[in-house]
Amino acid sequence: MDGVELEILWSNLVGIVTERAKALQRIAFSPIVREAGDLACALFDARGRMVAQANTGTPGHINSLAFAGAHLVRIFDGKLEPGDVMICNDPWLGAGHFFDITVLTPIYDGNRILAYIGSTIHHTDIGGYGIGAGARDVHEEGLWIPPLKLYERDRPNEVLHQIIRNNVRTPDAVFGDLSAQVSSGRAASERLIALCRRHGLADIEGLSDEIINRSEEATRAAIRQLKSGTYHGESSFDVPGGEVITLKSAVTVDAEKGEILVDFAGSSPQTTTGINVVLNYTHAYSTFAIRSCLNPHLPNNTGSLAPIKVSAPEGSIINCKYPAPVNARHVVGMYVPMPILKALYQVMPDRVLAEGSGAVWTIQIQGTDRDGRPFTSSMFNYSGGMGARATKPGPSATCYPTGVAAVPIEILEAAMPIVFDRKELRRGSGGAGRSPGGEGQTIQFHLRTSHPWLLNAVPSRLDRGPDGIGGGCPGAAGRFEINGKPVSEARKLTVQPDDIVLLETPGGGGYGTPPDNIAINGRN
């Protein structure tokens, strides 16, 4: 296949999944999907290899879907018929917690499977504990949907539908989003078949070989430019409840084979709160960290991910075992890139960034307004500063490594009796450096209510700020206070009507030795 034909076909495949992802994001009920694009959409060949992925989504989802799709194709091999749709939210097979439901649809051309189209989206509710890290094991966290058929020959699997309907708090929203995933699969099927007809393709296997092989070769070629060796990075951070987690990564570059192995031996063991991470999710954020430095503009597919291998000791916090609770796995998962970036600094210093604030701080509020009406907010989130780059400062109050957006203050104030007193940059919180780290922010709010209310806040890095790199200074640690008193609590808090909540998100680490005239511990 020449470079013209392949470009046309490849960009069409990416176009198909990107269109679907955009449509899903627009229609979704799940606020985190709409506002934050917390979804993934991908096309798999008949062998279950991911061949194209939408140019949107968050790293945790997009790279986990490659595995989830492959698992489902393997599990249902020989058991599918036209009109079937598969579903699964097994944390260990997918994106690491029950909220993320993967739907995979075989695309039939006549009686033959041409490809599969899949999506993972973060649903509004999955029963059980709800949002947060407080469940004692995975069973308390909600409804576990093993690999099953959601539709059989175009007919809904009624048993499964009823089980889901009775086990989630917002069945209309969950089924609205599920039907969006299903109809999205159908639309993609039509587009793919039309593309194959237009180009006279009987199947896409030859095309996917080209795409996957060229992507794999390009990734290996990029790795071959690096210096062989094993590079170490380590990152420690505190999580709600005060526990300190350490992630250690040994990044081995094999320039001869063009491979990178990331090994997390020596990292903290799994814990009792729901911040444990399954290996899929660890893998997703590891490949994200490496690919964003190595070759960020190469499309994601089985080939471009293949030369990067990830291992972690079983039972560690980044390869947790059943029945560990995993609900808030992003709290640790979003730190996975940090030790890897530190290791990569030793081999490609110009392309990495210093440690940033890490996981976004998530908040949910439940209470009763002055008229006695109960309310439960959606989850909303705030970011700290990003780490500095070699030649550019770290962006302030910007989410990294994930890509969620903050909900506007006016939208939150219109939805519940919350009043914000302050939301400004926390000046001086970014670490000094040749390039300074991004600033965190200061957020203060209270509720207009006469009843006590529940606050489910998940801050991290309250004790230790993000490290600088190459002589750069650390960013400031975060602060979480109620009425001026520090709080460190992993579970929901009961808050009094007049209480004032203060959040100060961490600043990002600096890059390189700061110029002489800049004071350590912040900028002049």
Add this chain to the structure above:
Amino acid sequence: MKYSLAVDIGGTFTDIVLKSADGALSVDKTLTTTDDLIRGFFDGVQSVLRRAGITASEVDGVVVHATTVVTNALIERKGEATALLTTEGFRDVLLIRNEHRYEMYDPQIEFPDPLVPPELTFGIAERTLSDGTVLKAVARADIEAVARRLRAEGVRSVAICFLNSFANPTNERMAAEMLAELLPDIFITASSDVAPQIREFQRASTATVNAYAMPISQPYLGRLRKRLADEGFANTPLIMLSSGGVVGAETAGRHPVRMIESGPAAGALAACHYAEKLGIDRLMSFDMGGTTAKACLIENGEPLITGLFEVDRRYRFTEGSGLPVTVPSIDMIEIGAGGGSIAHVDDLGLLKVGPESAGSSPGPACYGRGVDKPTVTDADLVLGLLDAANFLGGDMKLDLAAAKKAIDGLAVKLGVTPVQAARGIYRIVTETMASAARTHATDRGIDYRGMPLFAFGGAGPVHACEVAMLLQSSFVIVPPQSSVLSAFGTLVTPIRLDLVRSSLSRLAAIDWDRAGRVLDELADEAYAALEEAGCPRGNVTLIFGADLRYLGQQHEVSVTLDADPRIQRDSAAIAKTFEQAYRVLYGVNPSHVPIELVTWRLTARGPVTPFDRELAPGGTPGKPKRWRTVDAWSDGASVPVYDRKSLAVDQTISGPAIIEERETTTVLPPDWTATIDRFGCIIARKGS
């Protein structure tokens, strides 16, 4: 009325169209005088008047103007010191944005610098709650203190954006009045006036864009009015807005942020005009120039309107890297694919076209300015689709040898023949445009399949039939006057203003008295603006609309309402309209979820200006002026080349064929047939 005049100042060219009472058009195209746009305006106008043999005083109809003046100001960033007043505690609203990284994988991304620096942002101790209750009023002493600072810093323009001002503008207005009294020479923009919509960052961004543009656009419009009067033109100018609105210079001058996309909007309106003439209610306008292509969807004879767009995208033209603006605007997709787009082979051995562009200067290799990178225009030339001796009617000779050399180099890298490489560029640039159009349409819930394409711009008609086929369409329209189409569009557009105001409420529990007051205010504002533009109240039609969503959703669906909601007061009817629109977009309606009204919309428009010039049927059918070797579809095919001017109404041409005019070339692939209709359009259809 004897004559009307339209002037469209774009980034590269200034286009003039003079229309006489019988519908005859005189046109002119000159280079935009970037250092002083008004000079180019009048140079062009004088040239047209001279050729038409008339004086300024004979232009007794409208003078309509579309201009890039605001866009230039935002991109060049040479404006005067501008300040922002926010609610105390929220000074960094422009720096914090929405905290989102618009490009997930690239750690080197950049965000635009705000138009107002942190040292000119001031927090004011005041507060309004989301229900409109004023918790804390503005204290005069605070504003006096800020005024002293503003004077000391030499600030010329101020934006005010307080929290929840969309729900109650009292505090913003109070601050604006105090400031105006203290600093009478300063320009003031209240966010509740320019963009009364929920979401503080977008509103603050819109207000600062407006404030930044004021000190530039006000003198510009003032000079324009004065000079038009001095030269003897009968009427004050009308200004084209991004929404497709046309208003008087005074109304436009208060809200320059509404003028950003005025030229492209006028192009889309020209497409609507021809759609109506041709009896088509949906099409896609497709304008391909040197650097980018622009497309706009037209449904039910109206262009799609968006409430949010970005200006000045800073990083690789990526969505998210610009300044958000929330005023109604024609919903335009801009694609980084034009005649100057550069082709290269990437690390994977794939042929890529754009988004890097050689632009118009230095331009493609065939411009002969020593550039050796192959572009889309070079491929078109090598394939024989363009004539080296007939570019811009022969005023600009193209260097075929240079184009061939550039394409040869690319072919070697690809391991294909030069013709295959050129065809590859041609195909890939069309795929890029089709793909962007598909994603854009899908994102808006529109079925693009089979939509007619309305092609203009220098490179549009060259690629339109191929783009159409990729969108499963077999219908392309190439209008006459396509090189000055935006200027033409301003002349066939009624006077019009589009306004919005957020007013959050559950639809079922709407307070109709409050809603009535909001809508009355909007209507009064619109009546006053249209009156200034010469359209009396009795001639104004009001069209109401609303943005609604299911409770808990963040994106709204805009609907047009059949009746005046102030009179009808019928939530159920609005709910029905919304549910139907939602179903069309997304296929399903969720049951049991309450509906929320977020924003009211109002369009006020005057009567449509008739433009009914038709060509007489018959005449002598034009013959090919020559035959040319075209390699686009098969090697060495001999293809007839027609001169568009020579073609008679109702004449039919079978593809493959080339139809040339001064500023563009229409390419008719095999299996396509073209006829000339009575409006002078080339109507190309696939199949017989």
